[in-house]
Amino acid sequence: MRSAEDLGSSHGWRLQRGVLEDGRQVFAKTGAASDVFASEAAGLRWLGEAISVPEVVEVGPDRLVLSWVPEEPPTAGAADRFGADLARLHRAGAAGFGAPWPGFIADLPMDNSPAGDWPDFYATRRLLPFLRRARLPARDVALVERAVERLPEVSGPPEPPARIHGDLWSGNVLWSGGTGVLVDPAAHGGHRETDLAMLALFGLPYLDRVMRAYEEECPLAPGWRERVPLHQLHPLLVHVVLYGGSYRDALMNAVTRVLSL
Known part of the structure; x- marks a missing residue:
């Protein structure tokens, strides 16, 4: 340089x-x-x-x-365009649940090997491996495991693998060129509600407009709002692994909501 x-x-x-x-x-x-x-x-x-x-x-x-991505302030119009862009990304699809490259989130490895359906992939490639790393009390581990067991019945209608970013918190969306530009992906074939739940976890400017534009382009299955905490289990477990018990309450709150579905 x-x-x-x-x-x-x-x-x-x-x-x-x-x-x-x-x-x-x-x-x-x-x-x-x-x-x-x-x-x-x-x-x-x-x-x-x-x-x-x-x-x-x-x-x-x-x-x-x-x-280099030159950043600009987010606007309502950029949010509308980003929501539609994100819907088209997810609709581009994937060959299966997983990816042909090694997975990472931050510097933590993730198993991207394929699985037959999304509940199996989410349980065995995302939740259980990070639960083993999280050093939670035994009672918390048991509750998370109960939530994992419920995945087949609470994950909603089966959907084909979506092309997802995989770590889509607001810091990985740069506003530029009148839309949101994605950076720092943990990309794989997954469930599209995972990206949307991650946007909601830590907030995003104009999120309501992003979601409205997304649904106009690619409507979500009924009950998606109730499933948000299900899709937040993995990023919350990741934060417990990375940053310790300060994220434990948020994780267990999500687990409680999943168990109530």
């Missing part, structure tokens, strides 16, 4: 804004060699077949370089 500006760090990675020799602005993430960057690059390219994402300029074991 011709020049670089330090942007701090995240999950042990160094973040930089740089300018290449040809004048292009880029975002660079560097750190210890692992499969994380190859996984993120594969996910971005896959999502980019259907929605706006940064271009993968370079990827290696210890770095990921992406085109």
Whole structure:
């Protein structure tokens, strides 16, 4: 790079804004060699077949370089466009539940191997592996396991695999070019309600407009609102693993709501 500006760090990675020799602005993430960057690059390219994402300029074991996304304030119109874009992304679909590349969320590995249906995938590839890492009290573990057992009966009508971002909290939506641009994916074939529940978990500007535009493009199955806590179980477990017991109450509240479905 011709020049670089330090942007701090995240999950042990160094973040930089740089300018290449040809004048292009880029975002660079560097750190210890692992499969994380190859996984993120594969996910971005896959999502980019259907929605706006940064271009993968370079990827290696210890770095990921992406085109720079110039941010702008969110607007109602951008939210409308983003909701429709997100619906089209999900409708682009996937070959199955899972992905052909290793999965990561933050720096935590996830099993992306295929499963026959979504309840099985969500239970065995997302919930139970992170429950084992979460170091929760035995009584909490038992309640989460009860919620997992209920997945086949509370997950709603079967749907084909959707092409999802997989870690779609508001910080991974950059407002640019009159829509939301997706970054930092944990992309895989999954359930589309998972992305929508993640947007609701930590809030998103104009979320009501995003949801309205989404449903105009691709209506959701009846009961989707009641299933939001079901789809929030995995990101809440991830936060317990990453940050400890401060997220325990939110997790167990979601578990209680799932058990009441």
